[in-house]
Amino acid sequence: QTGTVAANPEQYDQAYICPVTIGSQTLHLDFDTGSSDLWVFSNLMPSSEVDGQTEFNTNSAGATKKDGYTWSISYGDGSGASGVVYADTVNVGGATATSQAVEAATSVSSEFTSDTGSDGLLGLAFSSINQVKPTPQTTFFDTVKSSLEAELFTADLQSNGPGSYTFGYIDSSKYTGSITYTAVDNSQGFWGFTAGGYTVGGGGSNSTGTIGSAIADTGTSLMYLPTAAVQSYYSQVSGSSYSSSQGGYIFPCSASLPSLTVSIGGHGFVVPGSNFNYSPTGSGNTCFGGLQENTGIGFTIFGDVFLRAVYAIFDETQGSPRIGFAAQ
Numbered sequence: 001q002t003g004t005v006a007a008n009p010e011q012y013d014q015a016y017i018c019p020v021t022i023g024s025q026t027l028h029l030d031f032d033t034g035s036s037d038l039w040v041f042s043n044l045m046p047s048s049e050v051d052g053q054t055e056f057n058t059n060s061a062g063a064t065k066k067d068g069y070t071w072s073i074s075y076g077d078g079s080g081a082s083g084v085v086y087a088d089t090v091n092v093g094g095a096t097a098t099s100q101a102v103e104a105a106t107s108v109s110s111e112f113t114s115d116t117g118s119d120g121l122l123g124l125a126f127s128s129i130n131q132v133k134p135t136p137q138t139t140f141f142d143t144v145k146s147s148l149e150a151e152l153f154t155a156d157l158q159s160n161g162p163g164s165y166t167f168g169y170i171d172s173s174k175y176t177g178s179i180t181y182t183a184v185d186n187s188q189g190f191w192g193f194t195a196g197g198y199t200v201g202g203g204g205s206n207s208t209g210t211i212g213s214a215i216a217d218t219g220t221s222l223m224y225l226p227t228a229a230v231q232s233y234y235s236q237v238s239g240s241s242y243s244s245s246q247g248g249y250i251f252p253c254s255a256s257l258p259s260l261t262v263s264i265g266g267h268g269f270v271v272p273g274s275n276f277n278y279s280p281t282g283s284g285n286t287c288f289g290g291l292q293e294n295t296g297i298g299f300t301i302f303g304d305v306f307l308r309a310v311y312a313i314f315d316e317t318q319g320s321p322r323i324g325f326a327a328q
């Protein structure tokens with residue numbers, strides 16, 4: 001079997017939301033290659049924590065409670081959720097898991113309540129970091145992968161328009177040139193890979209550093225790189241500065257932004273400058289940068305700002321996992 005589902009950007013491309021059928025309900029979930037839990041708003045939550053989201057109905061005929069199973073998750077930005085666990089049929093664009101762990105929230109943090117476009121998350125990192133106790137559950141991809149035409153999924157994220165995720169096949173209309181594959185280190189449960197040198201702007205190579213280990217994370221909006229690369233980038237953006245009040249680099253919204261080329265698997269991938277204008281700060285006609293430092297995160301994260309520039313293939317067809325990137 002295969003699946004194909006639209007990925008709809010929220011405002012400022014902050015996250016990408018996809019329709020998922022659970023039992024007889026359709027919920028809109030944030031597909032997240034940086035976490036491994038499929039959790040949803042549910043009828044078990046206090047109404048004070050729900051602001052228009054669709055609630056998974058735990059009383060529906062097809063939902064089977066997994067007694068004694070609970071979950072609790074917190075993300076690096078301090079947001080989090082917790083609840084209990086059901087099994088139900090989950091269909092993503094035609095790819096169907098007949099008995100998938102659906103983690104029904106009994107409580108969510110305010111960040112999720114106020115994210116009115118999202119009814120929960122669908123984790124696509126490795127099941128080794130699933131947060132269900134006493135027994136971790138498999139992600140949707142792990143549940144269905146043996147039944148897929150090919151054991152892989154792809155992400156085509158677009159700015160200000162629908163992109164798509166596919167399960168079980170590569171859509172050759174979504175990219176140009178060839179796919180560059182590189183090995184994945186999943187020892188921390190992420191789609192980890194090694195990134196090489198970088199160049200700021202189309203000019204000659206004006207950078208000397210290399211980026212090193214990184215993760216491909218559709219659930220993180222921005223791109224978080226080592227300080228040297230970030231300072232090198234913003235040194236080419238006139239009027240840019242680090243704003244402690246805004247918590248990152250900002251610049252005049254009228255600034256012209258250079259591209260950033262990153263070498264992965266020996267191939268240079270170009271992130272256009274426009275990808276690095278994330279959102280207005282709300283003050284002084286300054287904008288918040290889509291490229292920020294990884295200090296304090298502990299990871300170099302290739303989030304949506306990068307993934308919008310490529311076609312990404314999350315591939316387990318070779319036994320050991322690999323990740324592929326192609327220009328689009």
Ligand SMILES: O=C(CNCc1ccccc1)Nc1scc(-c2ccccc2)c1C(=O)NCc1ccccc1
Nearest residue numbers: 030032034035075076077079217219220296297298299
């Ligand atoms: O947690 C994830 C993937 N899930 C992102 C997500 C989706 C919906 C709601 C909340 C979060 N990715 C990773 S791997 C490592 C981190 C991290 C980030 C900061 C400090 C420590 C660890 C994160 C993460 O939290 N990403 C989201 C994020 C939010 C704000 C700032 C940076 C990253």
